[in-house]
Amino acid sequence: MTAIANLNIVPFVSVDHMMKLVWRVGVESFLIELAATIEEDFRRWEIFDKSPRIASHSSDGVIELMPTSDGTLYGFKYVNGHPKNMRQGRQTVTAFGVLSDVGNGYPMLLSEMTILTALRTAATSALAAKYLARPDSHTMAVIGNGAQAEFQALAFKALCGVTHLRLYDIDRSASEKCRRNLAGSGLDVTLCTSSQEAVEGADIITTVTADKQCATILTDNMVGPGVHINAVGGDCPGKTELHRDILSRSDIFVEYPPQTRIEGEIQQMPADHPVTELWEVMTGRALGRSDSRQITLFDSVGFAIEDFSALRYVRAKLTETGLYAELDLLADPDEPRDLYGMLLRSKTVGSV
Numbered sequence: 344m345t346a347i348a349n350l351n352i353v354p355f356v357s358v359d360h361m362m363k364l365v366w367r368v369g370v371e372s373f374l375i376e377l378a379a380t381i382e383e384d385f386r387r388w389e390i391f392d393k394s395p396r397i398a399s400h401s402s403d404g405v406i407e408l409m410p411t412s413d414g415t416l417y418g419f420k421y422v423n424g425h426p427k428n429m430r431q432g433r434q435t436v437t438a439f440g441v442l443s444d445v446g447n448g449y450p451m452l453l454s455e456m457t458i459l460t461a462l463r464t465a466a467t468s469a470l471a472a473k474y475l476a477r478p479d480s481h482t483m484a485v486i487g488n489g490a491q492a493e494f495q496a497l498a499f500k501a502l503c504g505v506t507h508l509r510l511y512d513i514d515r516s517a518s519e520k521c522r523r524n525l526a527g528s529g530l531d532v533t534l535c536t537s538s539q540e541a542v543e544g545a546d547i548i549t550t551v552t553a554d555k556q557c558a559t560i561l562t563d564n565m566v567g568p569g570v571h572i573n574a575v576g577g578d579c580p581g582k583t584e585l586h587r588d589i590l591s592r593s594d595i596f597v598e599y600p601p602q603t604r605i606e607g608e609i610q611q612m613p614a615d616h617p618v619t620e621l622w623e624v625m626t627g628r629a630l631g632r633s634d635s636r637q638i639t640l641f642d643s644v645g646f647a648i649e650d651f652s653a654l655r656y657v658r659a660k661l662t663e664t665g666l667y668a669e670l671d672l673l674a675d676p677d678e679p680r681d682l683y684g685m686l687l688r689s690k691t692v693g694s695v
């Protein structure tokens with residue numbers, strides 16, 4: 344399969360195809376290329392349609408829709424967050440997404456996004472750290488060693504030059520899984536018995552835990568001068584990871600303030616607490632890190648433009664790799680007004 348011939352046939356990237364694509368490109372190259380695509384889109388931030396994601400909350404978790412458009416392409420992601428799923432043998436986060444042609448509204452791609460979300464979250468985190476962490480950062484603590492953890496570790500290795508990892512999870516087997524998976528990656532991995540131990544000597548602290556409530560993964564005394572915090576796990580109303588005092592001492596960088604103020608660590612702060620938007624740092628409109636003792640915090644929640652970039656990146660790989668299936672998704676009769684005629688003719692060709 345090399346070209347996508349008919350508009351009514353939608354390329355579909357399954358989980359199997361996504362995994363093959365990641366290995367075809369190479370996981371670290373994939374993260375680097377994806378981060379470059381995300382950066383390209385952050386640099387043209389102002390042209391995108393933007394809104395906080397549409398969330399449907401329940402006592403078990405959340406289901407969210409994340410749409411955006413650059414005027415030429417339209418994308419959306421369906422994603423859930425159910426921290427209790429893991430205990431029942433399921434993923435906390437699953438996702439799929441669609442990319443469409445704004446000109447005719449036809450979808451141009453349907454893709455799995457559970458793996459792609461882990462990759463795009465890690466790529467965005469590392470991209471932010473490239474601007475915000477001290478350039479001599481080599482050691483990263485990762486607190487929460489679940490599905491996202493290895494992706495974060497590899498993105499920070501590929502994009503920021505992290506060489507040493509200090510892992511902590513309340514469930515030791517998660518840290519052991521992480522160490523096993525990263526064997527041969529070139530990362531030097533240490534397992535720790537507490538968050539406090541994990542952050543010792545860390546230049547970067549990534550928190551990526553899952554809980555359905557406000558937790559205190561990091562307290563103020565654990566964060567020394569010059570550290571960059573990549574706070575990934577707090578991404579829903581009533582779901583945070585950092586003690587409020589850390590926020591008061593940090594310079595805070597966010598994706599899209601109207602969404603982050605609802606979902607991020609800054610939901611703990613007054614509505615006008617100062618934050619800097621990451622795209623402004625990337626375009627040189629705002630300052631990132633200004634000195635080596637400053638504490639920088641990327642209050643990550645995940646924004647629709649990152650998913651749009653990820654879908655755009657995957658779509659661009661289709662023709663070259665052929666790693667997709669053709670999905671008969673859109674009814675598209677030759678005579679556009681003869682939709683019923685198309686249905687009628689299908690009866691006579693023996694479908695009953």
Ligand SMILES: NC(=O)c1ccc[n+]([C@@H]2O[C@H](COP(=O)([O-])OP(=O)(O)OC[C@H]3O[C@@H](n4cnc5c(N)ncnc54)[C@H](O)[C@@H]3O)[C@@H](O)[C@H]2O)c1
Pocket residue numbers: 424426429435436460461464486487488489490491492511512513514517551552553554558560574575576577578643644645646
């Ligand atoms: N910001 C974003 O863009 C983004 C993207 C994807 C996922 N997330 C969030 O990241 C979090 C992790 O996602 P995941 O898919 O890795 O989940 P997961 O369920 O696979 O892993 C979470 C891990 O956190 C550990 N944990 C829970 N409480 C802890 C604590 N107090 N201290 C240390 N470890 C603790 C669990 O034991 C588990 O191993 C979720 O909250 C998810 O919503 C954010």
